[in-house]
Structure formats: C-alpha cells, structure tokens
Amino acid sequence: MPMTSLSRSLCAGLLCTLAACATSPTGRTQFLAFSEQNAIAASKQAYTEMITPLANENRINTDAKLNARVKRIVDRLVPQAIAMRPDTAGWDWTMTVIDDPETVNAWAMAGGKMALYTGLIKAIAPTDDELAQVLGHEIAHALAKHSVEKMSVAAIADAGVKTVGIATDSALAMQGSALVAALAVTLPNSRSMESEADRIGIELAARAGYDPAAAVTLWDKMAAVGGARTPQFLSTHPNPAARKTALEALVPQMRPLYEQARH
Helix, strand or coil: CCCCHHHHHHHHHHHHHHCEEEECCCCCEEEECCCHHHHHHHHHHHHHHHHHHHHHCCCECCCHHHHHHHHHHHHHHHHHHHHHCHHHHHCCCEEEEECCCCCCCEEECCCCEEEEEHHHHHHHCCCHHHHHHHHHHHHHHHHCCHHHHHHHHHHHHHCCHHHHHHHCCCCCHHHHHHHHHHHHHHCCCCHHHHHHHHHHHHHHHHHCCCCCCHHHHHHHHHHHHCHHHCCHHHCCCCCHHHHHHHHHHHHHHHHHHHHHHHC
C-alpha cells in the first residue's frame, strides 16, 4: 500500500530523531541517519551486487598495465588515508576498474570500496600525479563519511518502512541499507562535500608524493571535456573559476608535504 504524506512525514521524523550529528574533518556539521559501521556493511553488500553483474558481462577491466598503474597509486594513497584516520586500517580497501569508455567518473563507498571507469582514462589521459588527485579525492569522500551522509539523504527521501527498519536495526536493515548504499553512489555529492574532498584529497596525494599542482591541471582537463559528457566526477562542484582558485591556493600549502614525501 502506498504511503500517505502523513506516514512519510512520520517516517522522516523518526529518522531525524534517530540520526546523529557529526563533524567532518574540516569542521562541517554532518547529518547522519546511519552509523558508519552499518554504512560500511551495507556498502560491502551493495558493492558486490554492483560489481558481480559487470564481471559476468566481462565489463571489469583486465588490462594488466592499467590495473598495475592504478594499484600502485592506490597503494601509496591508502597508507596516508590510514595515517589521517587510523581506524580505517581495518577497512577492506578495494579498487575495481570498470570497462566503460563513455563514463568519466570514479567513486568510493563507505569502508573503502572504490571504482574507476576507463572513460576517465580515455577522456583526459591523466598523468600519474593527476590520477592520484582523482583517487585521492574519492578516498577523501570515504574518509569524510560522505557516503554515510548521502545514504542519510536517500533514506530521508525514501522515508518508507524499509528505511525505518534500517534506522532501527530491524530484520530489513541489511537488504534495505544495501539498496540505499547503491543509490547513494548515483547521488551527486553536495558542493560542500566536493570542496571538502578536494581539500583532503590534495593533501593525501601530496603526502603520498604526488605533485599538488596536478590538482589544477586535472581540473583544466576535466573542464575541457565539457558538453554532453560533463564528467560526473565534477557534477556538483563550485563554478570552474572558484574551484580552480581554491585549488591553486592549496598548492603552496601542500608543496612542503610533497617535497618531504619525495625525499
């Protein structure tokens, strides 16, 4: 039976009551209707449900050179993420390269489950420094609990019986929360989240020994894609000029970290 407007409002109200407020790494107040632990469990299931059909359709990239390149960068970034948030040492950090030449995107779920689309490599031909900015940016989303925030937004938008079950740890929790975790991947990050991921991501990359100036050249390449293929990676960012200015301002701050990592 469809939910009435009143019942939806009551469900949303219950979620708001159950939700907790948290503070992001940059001091921003976050609305979280899920614990990060529950979000990680849900994301693990959702990741499997998303990747398995792609594997069955032979859409997981098997190019040894590309996968080795991505792994090499991730293996340098993840220790920096753990240094920033030691509790993430227990995460099952996983990266899958998806064969989709038309999708210019990358994403990360709670718990370190990540994906990179070959369309991004094809569209911008990133250097290792630039690819590190992309992957660092996505890792930053996970560190800052942005997936949990987006799951919370999705839950409030749905406000159904399954959603209330998720919030109250009922028997519907795993099934419903996995659906919400998968939905959260498709939802755009807010501008605050994207700016925050820029700030954290450029630091992760610098500490891993990747040139922070590449964050600016990456943006130039992404912006040049434009048109109908505007990268999902940048879908909700502040306007190009503002973002480039913010990144350029961060480069001098990050350069000492980069130089230290290189020596």
